[in-house]
Amino acid sequence: MFNLIIVVAIVLILAIGYTIFRVTTLVGIAKGDTQKRVTGANKVQAALCVVFLVAGLFGFFYYSFGGLDDSFIQPIASEHGVETDKWFWITMGVTCFVFILTQILLFGFSFKYQYKEGNQAKFYPHNDKLEIVWTAIPAVVLAILVISGWKIWVDITGPAPEESEVIEVYGYQYAFAFRYPGADKQLGDYDYRKIDPINNNQVGIDYSDKAALDDFMGRELHVPKGKPVHLKIRARDVIHSVYQPNFRLQMNAVPGLPTRFWFVPTKTTAEMRAETGNPDFNYELVCNKICGKAHFSMKAIIVVDEPEDYEKWYNEQEALLKQNPGLMAQVPDNLREVAIISADLENNDSNQGVANSESENSSL
Amino acid sequence: MSVTDIQLQENTAHDDHHDDHHEQSFIEKYIFSTDHKTIAKQFLITGIFWAIIGGAFSVIFRLQLGFPDMTLEWLKPILGKWIDEGGKLDQEFYLALVTMHGTIMVFFVLTAGLSGTFSNFLIPLQIGARDMASGFMNMLSYWFFFLSSVIMFISLFLETGPAAGGWTIYPPLSALPQAIQGSAGGMTLWLVSMVFFIASTLLGGINYITTVINMRTEGMSFSRLPLTIWAFFITAVIGLLSFPVLFSAALLLVFDRSLGTSFYLSEIFIGGEALPNIGGSPILYQHLFWFLGHPEVYIVLLPALGITSEIISTNSRKPIFGYRAMIGSMLAIAFLSFIVWAHHMFVSGLNPFLGSIFMFLTLIIAVPSAVKAFNYITTLWKGNIVFTPAMLFSIGLVSFFISGGVTGIFLGNSALDINLHDTYFVVAHFHLVMGSASFFGLLAGVYHWFPKMFGRMMDEKLGYIHFWVTFVGVYLVFFPLHYIGIAGFPRRYYAFTNFDAFSAFTDLNTFVSVAAILTFGAQFIFIFNFFYSMFRGRKAPANPWRSNTLEWTTPRNPGHGNWPGAIPKVYRWPYDYSKPGAEEDFIPQHIPLSQTPESNLEEENELAKTEEVRESKNVEDSH
Known part of the structure; x- marks a missing residue:
């Protein structure tokens, strides 16, 4: 009996969903949305990009600093662990900076440069200087991270001391x-x-x-x-x-x-x-x-x-x-x-x- | 010379097309079809079928992880004896679910479903060809995939269950039925299925490469190819070079399993007896597997990035920023993808010196990936962005590509990998950067090219809802896994109750599971939209997204041969969006430079003088 009720409820929900879908479609046609190149929905999407960005970053910071009941870091108890953890957190700093910056740009640009009637996009196919810069910077940063990681790796995997x-x-x-x-x-x-x-x-x-x-x-x-x-x-x-x-x-x-x-x-x-x-x-x-x-x-x-x-x-x-x-x-x-x-x-x-x-x- | 050849070929193809157009039977047209568009749809629909199964599997094991005390009695009608008397999921079947989820998603959905669909659909349409170089091989490619799918599907119903040793099927676990039930019949069928799958991929790949090299229309030089085609082309090359290695790995495993050889087995004592095998190395398997396995990441990712390049450029109404840099970085990624595989093996017992080398090579690959991300963002800058569902999915892809990509910097660093290897941090990393990003590429592609595939539009509003629920859902599923991973939670664990160290995060695991179920549920909005629009959607205009590429010059429902008249000639690159001086904000590739003096750049004016414009009346008509 209970199962039957669940099935009936699901069918009803689907039917309601389908009806809403049909109604909005017809309303859209009546309003002439289908003839327009860009509808009002475009603005909504742009706004949602910003909402997502703000809410996402807030959630990220809240959760990472204090919102969490449990400490998610296992206390370190070895010598090399101190080193690897140090570089773990340095890498975390660098990557979080890049992560936050790029996400802000991605969703910020999406919002800022949303379609506006009469606007024209900038024809901007390339900029060699810019591309060299952002190839070089990650290369240098990564080189630093790799070399420090490599030093630790060599120590950890090197031969064990005689007195082990x-x-x-x-x-x-x-x-x-x-x-x-x-x-x-x-x-x-x-x-x-x-x-x-x-x-x-x-x-x-x-x-x-x-x-x-x-x-x-x-x-x-x-x-x-x-x-x-x-x-x-x-x-x-x-x-x-x-x-x-x-x-x-x-x-x-x-x-x-x-x-x-x-x-x-x-x-x-x-x-x-x-x-x-x-x-x-x-x-x-x-x-x-x-x-x-x-x-x-x-x-x-x-x-x-x-x-x-x-x-x-x-x-x-x-x-x-x-x-x-x-x-x-x-x-x-x-x-x-x-x-x-x-x-x-x-x-x-x-x-x-x-x-x-x-x-x-x-x-x- | 070659131009004349192609012309001749075209004309014959054209004539053929008119001759047998009405004589195709249902079977020829929809089942054993050699038309690249039909084959693409076959791949797509098979891919959707597998995605539902793969997704459903993940929901079942997320139920176990998120609600460890829940009774799963109600799943008994489907799972049968895999639910024990207490209503709990069988521990070994849990591993089978994890294994099959990985196998299905990586190979059947994101390799066959993505490359199979879009390489097939777009290569001939965007380079201006009547069909693939070999339509018959192309058909075989799909039917080998179908056969492989059938075999893998059958393995789900074996009494001993499907393969359960993880999607990477490391021996000796995958070689010894004594070690795990899934390594009995399930593993055999897995290997047989993969052999057919590899054959399918190779047949497809050879075709993609040949078609791109040989069958581009007049004027379509490599420097005028859309980035989608570049991506499919490079993907096919990677696949062609790496899948045979997986084949050899699988073959040696078959020998070890059935013929008593010792390629991967050595000094094993199991089930109360010492096995005779000596001298093999399980590490050899890992090398062979990851020699495919790592390029495989790019086999699923590059097509998605190619699709994204096209969609972001079209909908930002801007040329893609750094076209040449994009190609360069794809080539660099393709090359580097072959020499980074051992970063999956830092703690496998690999020589630490090799570990050092692979760490350096791995972090180099982050550079071209970063360049791609920056280029996408710059393409949005000062655009005039139209948010179609395809565009939103593309933006979502870039977001995942960054979020998942940066964590690769931790894992590629062998010293940091020691503590992160095989934890949920890895799960979070690859599900974002490769799983979700590629999946979003697939969805973006479907939304964008649906009008060309079926001649109708998908519903935008449903597309928006689908996007936001999925996008937020994916982040809610995978972002928390980073924290769980930093805490050291191992992947492929049925439960964490046996360890004090992993007693935390029960709430978070429940949260992740709820998010996963909602995200999975949201995909049915897409499935409804897809099938409904196929029959009842609004009829598509000729060029709904005001795009430059050649596929939009075909009729609404292109027949066999794609263009009713001559194939259009190409005069420019595909990214002339919002060119200063131009009347419209796009100039399709088939418009001669000499017709657009108002917007030509200086060097283009020079070119326009020597340009030979072909009479292409038919094209104009159909346009």
């Missing part, structure tokens, strides 16, 4: 995994064929590499404040993107093509909570490349610690090998001894389990 904390970020449908190099500060090799979700080897650590034995996984991405962090980025299945708005950080995670990004976090999570006044604030790592059904919920938490807290946390972590003794099966014989030491397996109650799972695997 190296962490592997690994994207897969629909989560991120983080691998830390462990005590030896060296990430071990990987091989996608070694991925073993049952034994929790999510990132395909290759245990035939000695450096891999003490690697540990983080549920969250912990990074130290004030130290360069070098993210080594990989993906398992499709392209993902490692994006964090506060750090102004983004790099795609590509299957088969390791990528990287390094940055220096400048505010701990706690400091950020104080700054934003939000006790629940967390740095969120966002997937920003369409990756499938649950793309919109693919995230991870980043925790920025004071360096000493970070060290403490780092040293408390258990190697993946220790947590998942089943993985011992992947360790070649000649490295088993080393593995027991570097993954700290000797004080592990589940040593028994190692043997068990080994025999299980061999029976498979």
Whole structure:
């Protein structure tokens, strides 16, 4: 019944609209508008151009300065972010100036030079000087913007400092995994064929590499404040993107093509909570490349610690090998001894389990 | 010599025309027609059909974004199982909607609908030719497009849904049905459809280029071509050079999907197993795709700019300012459009050094674009502006071109792009500069050339209402997206509820959705106006806009062959508006200089002395 009423209402509205249309058309014919080259509507359009210009600019300024409840700028928390934001706002100043000026001219001229009976337009086909000027000015301004952008870009994408904390970020449908190099500060090799979700080897650590034995996984991405962090980025299945708005950080995670990004976090999570006044604030790592059904919920938490807290946390972590003794099966014989030491397996109650799972695997 | 050839050809064409005029069957005339005007209308109407579907898709996903808690139960009769038991839109179908919205709008509406319609319609009429160089190829071009449309349309009804990996269909997502359902049958049909689409574009493009080069009427030198034709010509060249690269990209993807090759796939573990593919690179696909993808931006934009040049000049009653600079900047844009593609890939894992190079090249392309905008504004200066609906849409186009263009300066700067890439800032940018601007070019063109297409006028008042609602609506939809983008909201997100960082802006998203629905609704005013005026509109005068170009010298309803008599000869450029001394405020291109001594410039008086005026009685009659 309700649907029927809606349909009837729509039909009525359309019928009314059509009638109004027919009436105005006929009135127009009666008034002889169709014979005139330019009707009174021309003035109305010209006036609307100005109305649009004024209302539009008012809306733009009102919304940009204070009309908005939420602050739309994510607080910066990285060193390079300060630089990129500075140039973002310089570019914003330049472009807004050009934008406002040209829109005023566009709609202002439209209004001012509207058709008037007896007026003649100015025959003005070209002015070489003018054209050279307005080719040169944008060229120079753009050159300045590009060169400054390029300098920042080179710094950001340049080699990471020696003392960087190296962490592997690994994207897969629909989560991120983080691998830390462990005590030896060296990430071990990987091989996608070694991925073993049952034994929790999510990132395909290759245990035939000695450096891999003490690697540990983080549920969250912990990074130290004030130290360069070098993210080594990989993906398992499709392209993902490692994006964090506060750090102004983004790099795609590509299957088969390791990528990287390094940055220096400048505010701990706690400091950020104080700054934003939000006790629940967390740095969120966002997937920003369409990756499938649950793309919109693919995230991870980043925790920025004071360096000493970070060290403490780092040293408390258990190697993946220790947590998942089943993985011992992947360790070649000649490295088993080393593995027991570097993954700290000797004080592990589940040593028994190692043997068990080994025999299980061999029976498979 | 060549002049005589053309003359001969014309005469034969002319005779043919009289011979078989009445013998054309309905099918020959309206379906498998080789007449460029009919083919143009076929492209236009197919384009309108696709625009409605593409627009409706955007309304559905805007409902999801603007009203995340709303039940969409009432869409069940149309969408079926894509609405789940809770009345929510399926998450994967959301991605399919986004993907198909992009594909339809970019390729089917703004490439085929815009170039297909106006290149076909205007090239022969404005250069003074009887038809395209090859009418048959032209017909094939439309029917390949039709076939491509049918295939793409069928893909919407597959059980696994249409392609859903984004309109850019990046592998491995688009290569692996395990990763997303849409990469099963939907993706296959997408690729097949695009192959036919590319064939259609190439057939059309070859024709446009050949026709412009070879079939211009006497006196129509390149320096007297209307800017519309320049734009269509350059567009066709760009398309011819870039679409084959998309074809190769699609072909390699087909191999990867079906034949087990590893062009784009490497080291993938999915669905519990490690795939055997090693050594491919997903980045290779991105390079190939954007080698078309970036020129594609100009393939949709340049025709719109060409149309705008013509309309703004005509309705300002002024010559276009800087005719040569306009051509120069189009040529520069065309050339540069081929060497900026990697700016879509700054954070893809591209070598940062390449990123630097592409940043420099990208920002160079802003210069000719700026020149064009300044030239449009100067054309308005001291004009005597008549606001036809076409003129308003053209002014709107320039406004969008600037608003969307300036944000390109942010995105082209690789350092700033790091934080903006794939956010709503990008969505706002390209929807304004390429989507809305080109769409306004399309609408402006329809309003302006409707009298020539159908011999009747569209209703002006409805045109005004349509313009203002659409123009304001587009700004209300896309301007707020800049703020959302600066806040870092990622595009192609079904919902933002999973992130604290993106908890703001729910009101703004609702606002945008309401604006989008109203703007979409306003398009039905146009559709009514279009079809109503086609049959019941006021009969069009010969030259309703008092324009200079040749199409207005044809009869009200030009038949096959366009001019009943000889093709008019051209004696001047197309922008002699408000020439000092002239009686009227326009002097059409076919009026000899020797007939207008009162308004000739000095060098034109010299030319007039040597000018050979051809007897063109027929033209005068029909005029």
